[in-house]
Amino acid sequence: MTTRRIEIGRKAPAFTLPDQDGRKVALRDLLGRWVVLYFYPKDDTPGCTTEACEFTEGIEAFRHLDAVVLGCSPDSPERHRRFIDRHDLAVTLLSDEKKQVMSKYGAWGEKTLYGRKTVGVIRSTVLIDPEGRIAWHWPRVRARGHAAKVREKLEELAGAS
Helix, strand or coil, X not given: CCCCCCCCCCXXXXXXXXXXXXCEEEHHHHCCCEEEEEECCCCCCHHHHHHHHHHHHCHHHHHXXXXXXXXXXXXXXXXXXXXXXXXXXXCEEEECCCCHHHHHCCCEEEEEECCEEEEEECCEEEEECCCCEEEXXXXXXXXXXXXXXXXXXXXXXXXXX
């Protein structure tokens, strides 16, 4: 299984997914704003919790840059709601139980975990500009410190536009 290649400057793949409250979130409805779309494997695991908490800690800086932060995993909306409540998260979490959007963004596929090849969620992030184009892509990330790197890149790109 190969993952899809995400190219900077190309139109971001369209999506509509339910959030933690079951409301539909569509990329087309976010045009005019920056979108941070980060993919993660599972709610309430150590790395995923670290990443979500760090995005939450910096949420005001993202809002100041007119950016919406969306986390996406295969977990259900109900599980997302519990994760948000447990950790007082300020990010919107999208449920991609069929893994279709993750596949479009190269976030579902073969990866190496502890020296073994498996198929699963590839922790990655896509920054989408206000016109709906891929502005930056982190194909594989480490959870700790990633939110700050995304914010720095967004500041750089938003300042240039």
